[in-house]
Amino acid sequence: MNKLFKSKIISNEALTEEIYLLSLEFPESIETKPGQFCILRLNERLDPLLGRPFSIFDHVPGEIKFLYRVKGKGTKILSQLKKDQLTIIGPFGKWYPFPQGDFIVIAGGIGLASVYYLIKKFPKKAHLFYGVRNENEILFYEELKEFAKHVYISTEKETSYTYRGVVTELFKEKGKNLSLPIYACGPMVMIKELKKIVNEAQPCYVATEERMACGVGACLGCVIATKQGFKRVCTDGPVFEIKELLL
Known part of the structure; x- marks a missing residue:
């Protein structure tokens, strides 16, 4: 409602x-x-x-x-x-399918805004991979450690508790062998790279970020290309299975 x-x-x-x-x-x-x-x-x-x-x-x-x-x-x-x-x-919008056990979360920058609620709602179930530009942009670190099962953070420069590089590279190093559903949100460059490395059989749900006007699907201002044609992010999304997106 x-x-x-x-x-x-x-x-x-x-x-x-x-x-x-x-x-x-x-x-x-x-x-x-x-x-x-x-x-x-x-x-x-x-x-x-x-x-x-x-x-x-x-x-x-x-x-x-x-x-x-x-x-x-x-x-x-x-x-x-x-x-x-x-x-x-x-x-508004479709939400993330609720996980039935452990799951992977990949957040790029402000993409944390979409997945924090999920991590908190299912405590000690999320294996979080969180990428930011620098240490000053790491948000809610103590809360994430409390709610997530594991927290891995990437930054442009390595620190005592972060890895150097982008978050998708960190995921390939630390999480690629985890056979768990993935929930992700971040810039489109991250989503495109994630699609290249995710196993086709592995469920992967991404929240897309598009400009919206009406929020109810009437204006068609937030369409995204999928295998089934163009879909409206505001009503058909914002959460989509990554394998359905044409990126």
């Missing part, structure tokens, strides 16, 4: 120079699932006119959280809000 309603900001915290964690009041009667998203609209503003989709980072009774990177006018304005109200529309 999705709804449209106004919501008060609980907090809007800067985690790095570009990345923020937004917490909003949320009705306890509305259920969400990992992999879904909501559209947030800045109230009484004509610029930007359209709302923006944000993956649900976390959801506890009465509160929903969104992790986002400032990368345009809309998110710049959003980062400056403190005790304002926003309009929430959602939740």
